[in-house]
Structure formats: C-alpha cells, structure tokens
Amino acid sequence: MEFFKWKDQFSVYIPEMDQQHQKFFSLLNNVHIYNEKQGRDPEFLNGLFRDLVAYVEVHFAEEETLLEKNKFLGLEIQKKQHQYFRDQLAQFRDQHFKGDAIVPQSVLVFLRDWFMRHVLELDKKYGEHFKKLGS
C-alpha cells in the first residue's frame, strides 16, 4: 500500500510546484517500499536519502526564488520552516549513514506529516495569493 497518496487539495495551482511536491512524496513512498522489502541493501537506502536531501534543497530554493521575485510577504516564515526541515532531514540522514538498516516508521511519518502540513498551511497561501492575482 502506498504510504502517501496525492490529493487535489494539496495543489498550490502552480503545476511546477505541484510536481515538485509530488516528487517529494514519491521519494518518501520509495523509502517506505524499501523498508518493507526483504534482503535490503543499505547502499540503496543511502541513495534514497541522498535523493531526498538533494530534492528538498532544489525545491526549497526554487520556491524561495519564486516568492522573492514576486515579493510575497510570507517569504520569511517559509524560509524559517524550510531551514528547520532541512536540518531535521540532514539529521535523519546522518543517523542513517551511521548504519541503520531501515528508516524508523516514526521518521517517515514525521517527514510526511511535516511536509504535508507545510504544503497545506503555508505553500497553499502563496498558491491562493497568486491565483487571485491571476498570474
């Protein structure tokens, strides 16, 4: 079963940002699938973690650039939350690189729920703002 399923209500009305959000969740789904597999290869999980960290880096940077360019007032809180998440994710990655064979379910749930809440509560705000402006 899928660990996360995309719903229309997650949309921020900007296709590129929606795709990036979807990609993050699909990477998380891959970690979940990995966890459930037998005969796990920790190297593979290392790769998934690298992808997650790299992906979040790109997404946050692009989102912040978009908000900056459009002088969106909610930029500072976005940056703060993005930094928090970056730090958390890096911490989980480092823990894992020290030798854990799976990612604890509680970590996956944290990553999923944090990201989902961030999209619904904060990203949605710029989405609705730009939608109103008709841009």
Ligand SMILES: [Fe+2]
């Ligand atoms: Fe964001």
Ligand SMILES: [Fe+2]
């Ligand atoms: Fe986002």
